[in-house]
Amino acid sequence: MLVEGKVGHSNWSATITNPCVPLPPDTKKLPVCRRRRQCSWLVMTLLFADVFLYLRYSFTFYTYLGKMSPMDLFPVTCTADLLSKPRLVSEQKRTRNVKHITCQQILFGSGNETVYQVAREIMSAHPVTYIDDEQFVKLTSNCFDFRRRRGYHLSPLDQEEAQFSIAYNIIMHKHIEQVERLLRAIYRPQNVYCIHVDLNSPAEVHAGMASLARCFPNVFIASKLEYVIYGVFFRLQADINCMSDHVKQDDRWRYLINVAGEAFPLRTNAEIVKILKIYNGANDIEGIYGENILRSRYCCIMFEMEFKEVHSSNIPTGHKNPRLPHHIDFVRGSAYGIFSRAFVEFLLTDTKAKDLLQWSRKTYSPDAFYWSTLHHTYRNPHLHTPGAYSGIPDGKPWLASYTTWKGHKNKCFGKWVRGVCVFGIGDLPMLIKRKSLFANKFMLHVQHLAYECMEAFIEQRSICPPPFNDTYYRNLPFIIKQN
Numbered sequence: 001m002l003v004e005g006k007v008g009h010s011n012w013s014a015t016i017t018n019p020c021v022p023l024p025p026d027t028k029k030l031p032v033c034r035r036r037r038q039c040s041w042l043v044m045t046l047l048f049a050d051v052f053l054y055l056r057y058s059f060t061f062y063t064y065l066g067k068m069s070p071m072d073l074f075p076v077t078c079t080a081d082l083l084s085k086p087r088l089v090s091e092q093k094r095t096r097n098v099k100h101i102t103c104q105q106i107l108f109g110s111g112n113e114t115v116y117q118v119a120r121e122i123m124s125a126h127p128v129t130y131i132d133d134e135q136f137v138k139l140t141s142n143c144f145d146f147r148r149r150r151g152y153h154l155s156p157l158d159q160e161e162a163q164f165s166i167a168y169n170i171i172m173h174k175h176i177e178q179v180e181r182l183l184r185a186i187y188r189p190q191n192v193y194c195i196h197v198d199l200n201s202p203a204e205v206h207a208g209m210a211s212l213a214r215c216f217p218n219v220f221i222a223s224k225l226e227y228v229i230y231g232v233f234f235r236l237q238a239d240i241n242c243m244s245d246h247v248k249q250d251d252r253w254r255y256l257i258n259v260a261g262e263a264f265p266l267r268t269n270a271e272i273v274k275i276l277k278i279y280n281g282a283n284d285i286e287g288i289y290g291e292n293i294l295r296s297r298y299c300c301i302m303f304e305m306e307f308k309e310v311h312s313s314n315i316p317t318g319h320k321n322p323r324l325p326h327h328i329d330f331v332r333g334s335a336y337g338i339f340s341r342a343f344v345e346f347l348l349t350d351t352k353a354k355d356l357l358q359w360s361r362k363t364y365s366p367d368a369f370y371w372s373t374l375h376h377t378y379r380n381p382h383l384h385t386p387g388a389y390s391g392i393p394d395g396k397p398w399l400a401s402y403t404t405w406k407g408h409k410n411k412c413f414g415k416w417v418r419g420v421c422v423f424g425i426g427d428l429p430m431l432i433k434r435k436s437l438f439a440n441k442f443m444l445h446v447q448h449l450a451y452e453c454m455e456a457f458i459e460q461r462s463i464c465p466p467p468f469n470d471t472y473y474r475n476l477p478f479i480i481k482q483n
Contacts, residue, residue: 082460103453106425107432116426119449128448131177136208143215152187164273166191167253169242172261173198176208178444179261185458188269192250193219194242198228236367243344256339262441264454268462272437278473280480284338284400285375287331287393321362325355329379331393333372336401342386352383389478397476402436415446422446428453435472
């Protein structure tokens with residue numbers, strides 16, 4: 001049996017030699033029983049060969065050690081190896097093997113510039129092709145085959161995961177393949193996933209995502225979609241629409257995490273579950289309250305002034321917004337966070353939270369302050385927000401999502417896009433050491449090996465979980481201590 005495909009893609013082709021096809025005319029003189037015995041033996045031989053190859057490529061472990069030992073990240077007893085030998089080989093991967101470029105070298109080879117330079121040369125010389133958005137309706141027409149080909153985990157990997165459900169919001173507008181690969185990386189049957197597709201997206205994106213969602217009982221498209229424009233209120237509303245759907249549809253999930261379609265996990269589902277259990281009902285939401293930042297750079301321009309959407313952009317009207325309702329004090333943060341179920345139910349039902357949401361409609365980028373203002377009761381103790389943080393917002397760790405912004409001390413080894421680093425292969429050694437749960441952002445066409453190696457890294461840790469050191473998380477200032 002010869003099976004070929006591209007790592008992370010669905011461009012499969014297969015040539016199967018079938019011993020049971022009709023024999024040529026000159027062979028019909030053989031006794032029927034003899035031909036049947038030969039057919040049976042050939043079938044058995046092929047089956048044993050398939051089993052052997054599966055075991056060989058799925059459970060063989062080569063302990064290649066780069067400058068940093070993978071033993072810090074993978075248990076010694078694990079026998080799987082997804083970093084140095086892929087399960088299916090692409091033409092590009094064969095070329096990299098000749099050059100001795102593996103994901104182990106990329107992930108653990110920090111400081112060896114030769115490895116990264118050779119990898120960049122290969123990626124430039126051998127660009128990969130991706131699945132067109134319009135192909136996804138056809139690819140997902142047979143859901144069983146699609147799930148099998150794409151390698152989804154259709155059962156929990158351990159009992160602790162099985163008993164802890166997480167809700168996800170995925171906000172996307174393009175590139176179905178990348179969103180599908182993100183979904184595959186975080187997918188577990190006990191979790192639930194709401195996908196908000198921008199109403200500005202082409203029809204083939206909506207059709208492809210709807211077809212993809214139909215292949216999973218716990219994946220759905222948001223019941224109400226918005227025209228998502230950067231800096232406009234409807235980006236925040238998209239998340240809230242998904243939150244409302246989650247609360248109505250499922251009562252099992254304990255935490256909700258919202259991610260962009262261009263994000264990717266830095267922790268496995270099992271590790272995320274352990275971290276959220278340590279949080280014990282606390283939210284993980286960024287908070288910035290520095291007077292200089294708020295007053296000179298953000299507050300007066302983007303918060304006090306009234307904005308409205310005109311021709312797909314948010315522009316100031318020249319009028320001032322009224323004061324915040326209920327004497328609420330403003331705290332800046334991020335559009336992304338980790339929210340307890342109690343927090344989500346609070347913002348959907350509490351009068352003060354709903355009034356703040358209504359007030360924010362005429363502000364600039366309200367997704368950057370709505371969650372953080374509700375969460376930080378240091379400034380707003382009268383809100384009584386579930387899972388809130390009562391300490392000083394500034395300087396508190398925030399682990400929901402990591403982003404490298406232009407101007408920070410961290411370099412970008414991929415590409416700068418609108419002041420945000422699109423991570424490349426040179427960023428991976430730094431990323432895998434971080435304590436954050438997700439990183440934003442990746443793009444498949446920007447050093448595609450970066451995405452493929454992160455996929456291999458997360459899958460390796462999922463099927464061969466290393467010992468989990470929870471010391472850092474247990475000492476976070478915002479967690480709710482267990483009695």
